[in-house]
Amino acid sequence: MGIHETIIFTVEIIGTIAFAASGAMTAIRKELDLFGIIMLGTITAVGGGILRDIIIGRIPPNTFINPVYIITAVITSVILFIIFYAAPSLLDSRHIGTFEKILNIFDAIGLGAFTVIGIDAGIDKGYDEYYFLLIFLGVTTGIGGGIMRDIMAGEIPYVLKKQIYACASIAGACLYVILLQFSQSYYSMLISAMLVVIVRILASHFDWNLPVIKAHNDPKL
Numbered sequence: 001m002g003i004h005e006t007i008i009f010t011v012e013i014i015g016t017i018a019f020a021a022s023g024a025m026t027a028i029r030k031e032l033d034l035f036g037i038i039m040l041g042t043i044t045a046v047g048g049g050i051l052r053d054i055i056i057g058r059i060p061p062n063t064f065i066n067p068v069y070i071i072t073a074v075i076t077s078v079i080l081f082i083i084f085y086a087a088p089s090l091l092d093s094r095h096i097g098t099f100e101k102i103l104n105i106f107d108a109i110g111l112g113a114f115t116v117i118g119i120d121a122g123i124d125k126g127y128d129e130y131y132f133l134l135i136f137l138g139v140t141t142g143i144g145g146g147i148m149r150d151i152m153a154g155e156i157p158y159v160l161k162k163q164i165y166a167c168a169s170i171a172g173a174c175l176y177v178i179l180l181q182f183s184q185s186y187y188s189m190l191i192s193a194m195l196v197v198i199v200r201i202l203a204s205h206f207d208w209n210l211p212v213i214k215a216h217n218d219p220k221l
Contacts, residue, residue, distance in 0.1 A: 048144030
């Protein structure tokens with residue numbers, strides 16, 4: 001495995017663990033059983049990549065060719081299940097706020113990692129001149145799994161209603177495409193992923209949201 005492949009693989013594993021943790025925590029809060037926790041953790045981790053591969057015609061998707069990503073997601077989900085099963089008091093209001101902050105960091109890391117990985121997948125398939133497609137692939141890879149997670153959990157997808165999420169992915173994807181015009185270095189990938197992470201964490205910390213229309217002008221909505 002060359003340096004490029006090693007870096008890409010490392011970023012993918014980091015993103016997989018981060019998103020699997022996000023999905024598993026959603027399932028734990030919904031009081032799903034072990035299978036449900038594994039399912040939500042896994043679909044959050046690999047769902048975006050599956051959508052991306054279908055779009056670019058990579059059939060079967062890489063997730064099913066190289067099971068290391070699903071295995072990583074399953075292991076992450078099981079570890080979280082064991083932790084909270086053994087210590088359910090960690091879900092009390094005294095501790096859940098800390099876990100929410102940790103979860104947001106994991107989620108931001110996963111979003112940044114998969115956004116740039118999605119663009120790289122498009123470049124590898126020869127679509128390096130189709131900039132809109134590359135950005136779309138990056139964003140789809142970044143947010144696709146989370147949308148699947150929320151739908152399976154019976155919620156309106158988080159990306160559609162809360163804080164700056166997809167916009168962070170779009171910003172990072174656009175920056176990566178721009179930087180690639182000057183240099184196809186690992187620094188371009190790192191800088192772009194970091195932009196996504198920083199914007200996402202700041203949005204979570206300061207509760208940044210896009211404008212919404214309040215139904216009936218009710219201040220409680």
